[in-house]
């Protein structure tokens with residue numbers, strides 16, 4: 243066992259980092275490989291990897307410029323005394339603004355005596371954003387045109403108005419908008435500490451000794467003509483690449499999202515999008531370990547042409563009989579949306595037979611929509627093919643399978 247942790251990460255390098263999507267895709271999903279070298283780090287399938295990102299240098303530099311700070315000024319942080327530029331890059335999240343900062347604006351404009359003749363926009367703005375799951379229209383609050391205090395009050399009026407406001411602005415936007423100046427210490431007191439990001443491991447250590455591999459959906463969006471995005475995913479895609487620069491990692495082991503000990507037990511895996519990550523690892527492990535259990539994988543994403551991640555590997559598992567069934571849901575290859583839960587229901591009778599015979603059921607990927615719909619589909623399958631009423635079906639899925647037998651397992655985020 244090694245002592246690497248979030249507080250004491252192993253500094254390693256990325257050996258492979260490439261886009262899995264085909265040309266013309268609206269998504270950017272990457273396969274990223276980290277070397278474990280002499281770290282002593284080990285993992286089992288189902289575990290997650292912690293990655294320590296850094297803020298993009300262009301945001302750090304712009305922040306320093308907008309505030310007129312001295313980048314070499316020494317500040318005290320939770321990681322010790324540092325130059326301000328290093329603290330902004332490594333210790334705090336400065337790529338997106340937080341609520342605490344917005345709440346501080348009212349006090350700040352009073353104490354700074356901000357010129358209230360500044361021009362403000364007085365209309366409801368609709369901002370179109372495009373994220374991985376399509377476009378969203380967001381209504382920003384209508385605010386008085388010539389009074390910063392009223393504008394800040396309107397922004398801070400409800401959780402929704404604050405969230406809408408923050409959705410399209412970072413610290414630099416807000417500082418420019420209100421022409422506010424903070425001392426480095428004041429700002430760092432408000433900013434969130436930088437947090438590591440977790441990723442479901444997409445490899446079996448037995449199949450890739452000395453390496454750990456991830457499937458990462460890059461978060462990118464744009465507003466006010468400036469490209470923005472997720473801290474860690476952009477760091478992996480744009481900053482670190484395969485530059486050989488060191489990057490901090492640590493293992494986050496799971497106790498529950500594990501393969502059945504008995505290798506003869508069947509497993510059903512539902513992992514659309516990046517949810518495929520742990521199931522690539524599960525499959526590699528099941529192939530390595532042998533055993534008579536059958537493997538059924540449900541996968542889906544926008545289009546077969548551009549999102550069929552790990553196609554060659556999946557086809558070879560099918561050819562060699564390791565993958566008993568591969569059921570796909572390409573959501574945008576036809577007019578109506580087809581999702582994994584629709585495919586589950588189409589195959590409801592067979593799926594129920596597997597579950598009835600003791601199969602493990604795994605789900606990985608989007609927590610807010612997909613996992614809930616898959617859960618509902620399971621209950622409906624138990625009703626339709628298991629002859630249960632809704633209460634019994636819900637009880638069976640949530641109590642018996644999930645809590646007592648621990649064979650309905652989720653890794654959702």
Ligand SMILES: Cc1cc2nc3c(=O)[nH]c(=O)nc-3n(C[C@H](O)[C@H](O)[C@H](O)COP(=O)(O)OP(=O)(O)OC[C@H]3O[C@@H](n4cnc5c(N)ncnc54)[C@H](O)[C@@H]3O)c2cc1C
Nearest residue numbers: 371373409440441442458459463472473474475516519655
């Ligand atoms: C156990 C676990 C396993 C995970 N496994 C994986 C995995 O295998 N693969 C994977 O890709 N991810 C995985 N994740 C998610 C991952 O940890 C990160 O949350 C994800 O990569 C985003 O991190 P980030 O730093 O790039 O984005 P952040 O900097 O954290 O930013 C994301 C934020 O951007 C906001 N945002 C998104 N779109 C817009 C927009 N259009 N306008 C304004 N704001 C927007 C979102 O609201 C969100 O708050 C996992 C999470 C957990 C907890």
Ligand SMILES: NC(=O)c1ccc[n+]([C@@H]2O[C@H](COP(=O)([O-])OP(=O)(O)OC[C@H]3O[C@@H](n4cnc5c(N)ncnc54)[C@H](OP(=O)(O)O)[C@@H]3O)[C@@H](O)[C@H]2O)c1
Nearest residue numbers: 374375459514515516542543544573581608611612615655
């Ligand atoms: N917590 C975080 O910080 C964080 C960060 C990044 C991502 N995420 C989540 O992780 C998810 C994974 O992103 P991803 O790009 O890998 O995949 P994704 O956006 O979940 O998309 C994968 C597939 O799932 C489909 N889908 C959409 N809604 C669904 C539903 N209700 N039920 C079943 N399938 C559904 C999508 O179809 P359509 O797109 O055609 O509708 C697509 O075909 C994101 O959805 C996001 O919510 C979370």
